[in-house]
Amino acid sequence: xxxxxxxxxxxxxxxxxxxxxxxxxxxxxxxxILRIINFAHGEFYMMGGFxxxxxxxxxxxxYVLTIIIAFGVVLVAGILVERLIFSRLRAxxxxxxxxxxxxxxxxxxxxxxxxxVVDKEVHGAFDGVVRAFGVVIAKERLFVIACCAGLxxxxxxxxxxxxxxxxxxxxxxxxDAAALQGVDVNRLSAWAFGIGxxxxxxxxxxxxxxxxxxxxxxxxxxxxxxxxxxxxxMGSLLGAVYGGFLIGLLESIAPLxxxxxxxxxxxxxxxxxxxxxxxxxxxxxx
Amino acid sequence: MxxxxxxxxTAGFALICVVGLLVPVLTDDQYQLDVAMRVLQLLLxxxxxxxxxxxxxxxxxxISFMGIGAYVAAALxxxxxxxxxxxxxxxxxxxxxxxxxxxxxxxxxxxxxxxLVTFAFLNVVxxxxxxxxxxxxxxxxxxxxxxxxxxxxxxGNTFTFESxxxxxxLTxxxxxxxxxxxxxxxxxxxxxxxxxxxQSERVAAAVGVNPLRIKTVxxxxxxxxxxxxxxxFAYSQKVVHYADFNIDAMLRLVVFVVVGGVGTIWGVIAxxxxxxxxxxxxxxxxxxxxxxxxxxxxxxxLFLPDGIGxxxxxxxxxx
Amino acid sequence: MPGGxxxxxxxxxxxxxxxxxxxxxxxxxxxLDGITRRFGGVCAVDDLxxxxxxxxxxxxxxxxxxxxxxxxxxxxxxxxPSSGAIFFKGRDITGSPxxxxxxxGIARTFQATDLFxxxxxxxxxxIAAQLRAPMGFWSSVLxxxxxxxxxxxxxxxxxxxxxxxxxxxxxxxxxxxxxHRQQKAVxxxxxxxxxxxxxxxxxxxxxxxxxxxxxxxxxYRSLCGEGRTILIVEHNMxxxxxxxxxxTVLNHGRKIAExxxxxxxxxxxxxxxxLGKGGSQVRVRSRRERGVVQ
Numbered sequence: 001x002x003x004x005x006x007x008x009x010x011x012x013x014x015x016x017x018x019x020x021x022x023x024x025x026x027x028x029x030x031x032x033i034l035r036i037i038n039f040a041h042g043e044f045y046m047m048g049g050f051x052x053x054x055x056x057x058x059x060x061x062x063y064v065l066t067i068i069i070a071f072g073v074v075l076v077a078g079i080l081v082e083r084l085i086f087s088r089l090r091a092x093x094x095x096x097x098x099x100x101x102x103x104x105x106x107x108x109x110x111x112x113x114x115x116x117v118v119d120k121e122v123h124g125a126f127d128g129v130v131r132a133f134g135v136v137i138a139k140e141r142l143f144v145i146a147c148c149a150g151l152x153x154x155x156x157x158x159x160x161x162x163x164x165x166x167x168x169x170x171x172x173x174x175x176d177a178a179a180l181q182g183v184d185v186n187r188l189s190a191w192a193f194g195i196g197x198x199x200x201x202x203x204x205x206x207x208x209x210x211x212x213x214x215x216x217x218x219x220x221x222x223x224x225x226x227x228x229x230x231x232x233x234m235g236s237l238l239g240a241v242y243g244g245f246l247i248g249l250l251e252s253i254a255p256l257x258x259x260x261x262x263x264x265x266x267x268x269x270x271x272x273x274x275x276x277x278x279x280x281x282x283x284x285x286x
Numbered sequence: 287m288x289x290x291x292x293x294x295x296t297a298g299f300a301l302i303c304v305v306g307l308l309v310p311v312l313t314d315d316q317y318q319l320d321v322a323m324r325v326l327q328l329l330l331x332x333x334x335x336x337x338x339x340x341x342x343x344x345x346x347x348x349i350s351f352m353g354i355g356a357y358v359a360a361a362l363x364x365x366x367x368x369x370x371x372x373x374x375x376x377x378x379x380x381x382x383x384x385x386x387x388x389x390x391x392x393x394x395x396x397x398x399x400x401x402l403v404t405f406a407f408l409n410v411v412x413x414x415x416x417x418x419x420x421x422x423x424x425x426x427x428x429x430x431x432x433x434x435x436x437x438x439x440x441x442g443n444t445f446t447f448e449s450x451x452x453x454x455x456l457t458x459x460x461x462x463x464x465x466x467x468x469x470x471x472x473x474x475x476x477x478x479x480x481x482x483x484x485q486s487e488r489v490a491a492a493v494g495v496n497p498l499r500i501k502t503v504x505x506x507x508x509x510x511x512x513x514x515x516x517x518x519f520a521y522s523q524k525v526v527h528y529a530d531f532n533i534d535a536m537l538r539l540v541v542f543v544v545v546g547g548v549g550t551i552w553g554v555i556a557x558x559x560x561x562x563x564x565x566x567x568x569x570x571x572x573x574x575x576x577x578x579x580x581x582x583x584x585x586x587x588l589f590l591p592d593g594i595g596x597x598x599x600x601x602x603x604x605x
Numbered sequence: 606m607p608g609g610x611x612x613x614x615x616x617x618x619x620x621x622x623x624x625x626x627x628x629x630x631x632x633x634x635x636x637l638d639g640i641t642r643r644f645g646g647v648c649a650v651d652d653l654x655x656x657x658x659x660x661x662x663x664x665x666x667x668x669x670x671x672x673x674x675x676x677x678x679x680x681x682x683x684x685x686p687s688s689g690a691i692f693f694k695g696r697d698i699t700g701s702p703x704x705x706x707x708x709x710g711i712a713r714t715f716q717a718t719d720l721f722x723x724x725x726x727x728x729x730x731x732i733a734a735q736l737r738a739p740m741g742f743w744s745s746v747l748x749x750x751x752x753x754x755x756x757x758x759x760x761x762x763x764x765x766x767x768x769x770x771x772x773x774x775x776x777x778x779x780x781x782x783x784x785h786r787q788q789k790a791v792x793x794x795x796x797x798x799x800x801x802x803x804x805x806x807x808x809x810x811x812x813x814x815x816x817x818x819x820x821x822x823x824x825y826r827s828l829c830g831e832g833r834t835i836l837i838v839e840h841n842m843x844x845x846x847x848x849x850x851x852x853t854v855l856n857h858g859r860k861i862a863e864x865x866x867x868x869x870x871x872x873x874x875x876x877x878x879x880l881g882k883g884g885s886q887v888r889v890r891s892r893r894e895r896g897v898v899q
């Protein structure tokens with residue numbers, strides 16, 4: 001295998017990683033604040049993709065604008081879902097999980113009924129490719145990478161420096177203590193859920209021009225996201241970032257050397273091993 | 287377990303067996319016999335899943351053991367010419383061994399982590415049968431054309447299994463025996479210990495009960511019964527394909543069980559019967575079916591977290 | 606005799622006159638050798654050595670956070686010591702899991718939840734009682750006549766214990782619906798149902814009235830009369846002084862005093878631990894000095 005191919009693989013890997021990281025960040029944020037395993041997370045990703053499709057196709061909106069619209073719409077949708085459904089199921093982990101399953105079916109079948117099962121194309125804002133060091137990158141992908149990096153950085157800053165961000169981290173550590181400190185746990189939990197879903201939606205909107213948009217597009221990313229946060233440590237945001245890079249790179253490079261099926265299976269076996277040996281993940285604390 | 291509840295459950299189970307006996311009398315329609323067979327298989331799957339749930343663990347890979355049973359039995363019969371009964375026994379034995387090894391490793395994990403590990407294992411099993419040993423397991427197409435079970439000779443009578451009806455009767459018999467076993471366990475000292483372990487492993491250990499042992503025994507038993515269902519499935523459906531044992535199929539089963547109410551075995555029975563029949567009615571309207579399912583599940587979780595069984599129990603206690 | 610004793614046997618428990626109890630033997634039933642347990646940087650138990658004599662009531666006292674409950678957890682096998690060893694009846698039980706320690710004859714109560722909340726009182730005891738008549742998967746499946754008789758015997762034992770602790774009327778009530786005080790009684794019944802040789806009680810007198818405390822003290826004495834040993838963590842000084850043959854005092858995980866109640870009560874270090882510096886100026890007069898007993 002030439003260095004060229006390896007580099008190309010790396011570059012593709014980075015792009016893929018970024019998107020997975022966004023989805024995983026949303027998932028781990030939701031888990032760390034609300035302690036629910038949200039199976040429907042992939043559907044919000046899908047929602048972002050469809051919002052982008054609908055706006056560009058029927059409302060002739062500028063593509064880049066649709067990304068912002070996707071964020072806003074799904075933010076509201078997420079808050080509503082949390083208020084109506086998950087806030088009542090905080091105590092019961094199993095019930096919350098089952099409800100998220102129901103939500104998944106509702107959202108996916110609604111998408112099928114509204115848009116049909118056929119894959120949809122979304123035209124991005126950037127055409128053409130960039131060549132550097134013998135490696136080819138579509139401009140679209142560069143845009144994806146840039147947006148993801150920017151969003152991840154903003155998110156990190158938000159959690160570190162802003163008042164609400166710090167409050168969120170407090171809730172993640174100990175919600176009772178945070179409540180005693182005057183943090184409105186209920187309100188912030190709703191916002192956390194909304195933001196988590198909105199981030200996933202942005203990922204969906206960003207990838208819409210790169211791949212196709214379809215009602216089932218959320219299934220694979222959410223499984224990948226689960227693998228990432230299990231490896232990185234559930235509830236650990238930095239772990240999600242590291243895990244995302246790990247998975248994205250492995251996925252791009254390993255198939256060059258090994259058959260795809262083995263790579264997938266190895267991924268799940270590694271997940272099992274991590275859960276048994278080090279359940280807090282490679283980067284999380286117990 | 288209070289006597290009144292065990293009576294209700296046993297009565298319910300007996301009722302299903304009686305109805306099951308009447309089905310081939312009332313209809314000759316192949317399709318309806320198939321539906322009845324599927325419902326009985328699902329019931330056995332749900333009841334065995336309940337055994338694991340009663341120890342406080344949700345095994346998301348329960349259906350994978352059904353898959354192992356189906357694939358091993360079918361492969362032994364079709365690729366190696368092994369007769370039915372030995373093939374089925376080996377299939378169940380393989381599933382039991384896998385369950386034992388897996389269980390001893392993962393049952394010590396806390397509930398949420400156990401749940402995720404079994405989710406990963408389910409995917410491992412699906413990938414295994416999809417991509418490995420393709421000449422044995424059929425790869426992406428699976429195993430097609432599983433032959434009928436060999437004739438059995440008992441007490442001078444020979445039973446053949448060439449008709450749907452005879453396959454149905456076989457399913458009913460297996461259901462009756464395995465189901466009775468599960469009912470018996472539920473309302474015994476062992477069942478009491480399972481419930482104790484679920485409520486508090488710490489207290490159970492403090493009074494001398496080994497929680498890991500109880501959980502492992504329940505896990506291996508339940509997985510073995512799932513494998514038995516798998517062999518029935520293989521011989522009756524004639525096709526063994528990994529898509530029948532993936533996360534969608536498992537989650538459907540979880541829904542049956544949760545809507546029925548995980549607390550009681552008869553809740554699980556009721557939920558499975560009601561929803562599996564509803565599935566048959568909605569078959570073909572895929573998107574609407576999924577939408578209806580989703581709405582039902584969310585509604586039940588919000589308003590009836592104990593499921594139908596829990597509601598019935600509360601009504602019974604309040605009377 | 607412990608282990609084979611039947612609480613229900615006539616003349617067993619109630620043959621001992623309340624208020625008097627036989628003297629403890631010389632035989633050591635529980636021995637801790639240099640037990641240390643660290644949690645990260647904190648040393649919860651520090652080089653603790655202690656011996657408990659058979660048929661004695663041994664108190665374990667100390668201010669909050671002195672390591673008493675951690676010591677219980679170490680003995681009961683819930684956590685393993687960082688160093689040191691624990692011997693029960695001469696046998697090394699260090700690092701054994703809790704269920705095995707229960708089978709060897711040590712029962713304990715907890716400060717907080719120590720019951721199966723969804724079960725009735727009787728069902729709770731049926732789980733504990735099965736320790737002495739083990740039956741599991743195969744007997745439940747096959748339902749041999751032995752299974753039925755064994756269960757019948759278990760029910761009898763359970764009812765006898767419930768009678769003794771005056772819980773028989775609520776045998777079928779769901780435990781989480783019971784008031785706290787009765788839950789504690791059920792917890793004790795559970796521990797007794799395992800027919801233990803060593804009973805470890807974690808603050809059993811908390812929240813009880815004066816009369817109730819007198820009642821359980823006579824119960825404990827009669828348990829010792831049957832040959833059992835009691836290790837008790839307790840804050841109520843009166844109970845501890847009146848009940849215990851021997852007391853070990855902990856502070857910050859270390860043993861600071863040990864001996865008979867009168868010795869410990871006037872120990873300077875103990876008074877300092879509880880009352881702070883200057884507390885050693887206070888001198889506790891024993892019951893004899895106060896003229897309560899001869």
